[in-house]
Amino acid sequence: DAKTTQPTSMDCAEGRAANLPCNHSTISGNEYVYWYRQIHSQGPQYIIHGLKNNETNEMASLIITEDRKSSTLILPHATLRDTAVYYCIVSVSGYALNFGKGTSLLVTP
Amino acid sequence: GAGVSQSPRYKVTKRGQDVALRCDPISGHVSLYWYRQALGQGPEFLTYFNYEAQQDKSGLPNDRFSAERPEGSISTLTIQRTEQRDSAMYRCASSLEWGNEQFFGPGTRLTVL
Numbered sequence: 001d002a003k004t005t006q007p008t009s010m011d012c013a014e015g016r017a018a019n020l021p022c023n024h025s026t027i028s029g030n031e032y033v034y035w036y037r038q039i040h041s042q043g044p045q046y047i048i049h050g051l052k053n054n055e056t057n058e059m060a061s062l063i064i065t066e067d068r069k070s071s072t073l074i075l076p077h078a079t080l081r082d083t084a085v086y087y088c089i090v091s092v093s094g095y096a097l098n099f100g101k102g103t104s105l106l107v108t109p
Numbered sequence: 110g111a112g113v114s115q116s117p118r119y120k121v122t123k124r125g126q127d128v129a130l131r132c133d134p135i136s137g138h139v140s141l142y143w144y145r146q147a148l149g150q151g152p153e154f155l156t157y158f159n160y161e162a163q164q165d166k167s168g169l170p171n172d173r174f175s176a177e178r179p180e181g182s183i184s185t186l187t188i189q190r191t192e193q194r195d196s197a198m199y200r201c202a203s204s205l206e207w208g209n210e211q212f213f214g215p216g217t218r219l220t221v222l
Contacts, residue, residue, distance in 0.1 A: 093208065095204075095207060099151025101151060
């Protein structure tokens with residue numbers, strides 16, 4: 001599976017949109033982009049995934065560039081409860097997920 | 110409904126002892142996954158089952174680690190002759206089918222003295 005690069009940490013003001021970038025320049029055509037998050041010491045929580053098209057659900061939006069070499073997870077109105085580590089994962093299988101170190105997002109009042 | 114449960118939540122053992130970690134997936138979930146998470150790192154894939162069949166064990170670090178899911182429900186991850194480097198959080202996840210959203214349990218914190 002392709003490697004991903006994410007910033008170590010980011011801040012976001014409560015109520016504003018949080019835009020979390022991810023680079024996956026070596027992604028292959030059949031690999032999906034998955035996003036999970038982990039709040040404190042809890043188990044990871046699935047957010048969203050996509051292949052080529054942009055995706056939106058009740059939690060977030062996923063924007064994938066046309067060349068698929070990068071993507072952005074958007075939390076439209078961040079709340080304090082969105083403070084977590086966010087993992088961008090590229091996988092063809094969808095099961096053998098290797099999470100990396102992720103981005104630590106701090107939402108501030 | 111109930112989520113993924115794991116037991117014990119904490120396990121302290123002495124080096125050289127065997128440990129068995131249990132995972133009880135969400136009822137009806139076909140696929141079950143084991144991960145290991147070191148401090149400050151994201152989870153690392155260990156192995157995966159569809160029903161009772163172990164489909165991929167490529168992430169198991171060595172032959173001291175084994176897993177089973179004999180009836181396609183509860184799974185046990187066994188570590189033989191534990192070493193200090195085995196200390197970590199061991200997480201189990203399940204999904205309705207292969208490749209679907211994975212639901213994670215609370216984990217078992219293993220400490221090897």
